[in-house]
Amino acid sequence: MMSHQPRARTSAASVRVPSSESGFRPSRRTLGALAAVPGLLSLAACGGSGGGSSSGDPDSIRVVDYYNTPADDKVIQETLDAVGSEVGVSIAREKVPGEQLIAKVLQMSSSKTLPDLLMLDNPDLQEIASSGALVPLEDFGIDTSGFAKEILEAGTFEGKVYGLAPTVNTIALFYNTTMLKEAGVEPPTTWDELKASAKALTHDDVYGLAFSAIATYEGTWQFLPFMWSNGGDETDIGTPEVAEAAQLWSDLVADGSASQGVVNWGQGDAIDQFKAGKAAMVVNGPWNIVGLQTDAPDLEWDVVIIPVPAAGDASVAPLGGEVWTIPQTGDDAKQKKAAEVLQKFVSPENQMAMGTARNTIPADMEAAKTFAQDHPELATFVEQVSTARSRTGKLGTEWPATAKAIYTAYQQVLVDGTDPQTAFADAADSLG
Secondary structure, three states: OOOOOOOOOOOOOOOOOOOOOOOOOOOHHHHHHHHOOOOHHHHHHHOOOOOOOOOOOOOEEEEEEOOOOHHHHHHHHHHHHHHHHHHOOEEEEEEOOHHHHHHHHHHHHHOOOOOOEEEEEHHHHHHHHHOOOEOOHHHHOOOOOOEOHHHHHOOEEOOEEOEEOOEEEOOEEEEEHHHHHHHOOOOOOEHHHHHHHHHHHOEOOEEEEEOOOOOOHHHHHHHHHHHHHOOOEOOEOOOHHHHHHHHHHHHHHHOOOEOHHHHOOOHHHHHHHHHOOOEEEEEEOHHHHHHHHHHOOOOOEEEEOOOEOOOOOOOOOEOEOEEEEOEOOOOHHHHHHHHHHHHHHOOHHHHHHHHHHHOOEEOEHHHHHHHHHHOHHHHHHHHHHOOOEOOOOOOHHHHHHHHHHHHHHHHHHHHHOOOHHHHHHHHHHHOO
């Protein structure tokens, strides 16, 4: 899940630190991150030797994840405990703050104390797998049938699946049904309709549209549906198709349909504008539905997929969610037990339960169809997920650099008034 906490505007990426194993070669991005954290650079240089685990008890599976919100924490714990009982093991779970997880993985790898099961945000998997810290799931016969190709890609490195996501998420367009009805506006489906609707809905202190264009990976995440749906591609961000997506954002801000504050807003800030009635529409994700219902119980809203450049185009959004992996601990017996736990953990039944509790979408496609019928408020997200793409599917470990180049370019467009084609051509050149 993408973070939705408000963040201060920054010109530098929020850098995560990958794991270290024997043979791991830190990238320039990683070395910079390690140098900023006392003691970690020497650990990366030393590396591990085949991993290792300090979990001790052969009947206890040690799990590391970052789920700490009440809904996430409760259902994850209950599900792990239930499948642990089925397998005949107890679960020893450690929760690490999200921003500290990758540094923690590095430390555990170097000290040979990797857990038996490790959860990772899906964009981080490629770099961790490339370090040798993870085991391909096929080594333990884990069944991945039923998972959509795009969802499996989020957990794949060099053709092998290293992680499975029990549930996933993406973003779509929330709208205030009362505001649209009063303005005589239909939910937009194309870019032209989006611009016209946003303009018609803008008045007094209400903007037609809110979104996050912050200078972090979170902003890039919100830009991708517009870039991808227009035929833009992360392998070459200097194309007219990418620039046109930035031009759309620029047009919305320039004519006052969207606040200039979007350059400072995270997704949490954007949904807050919607909750407060200061935005008629907002690009956001299902993880904010509970907060929306709690904080604005009288607000009437609905959701549609992200508008596309022209009628008939496919709306392609990024795939979010965490993948569960089996680290390379060197303890075959424990790894086999962990594989049994993981297989049961990602069963369609558990996916449905976790999706219900967390407002996320089951990764099994048949389960997702049933889920959409049972949860109509999430049906649009099920539809959006069906065409969603992994951010690392094409670029692998090179994705973070491109994500930074994208948000740097659209910030130049929105803040400095740089022509989109120029900004993104420069960004493409910066990537070599």
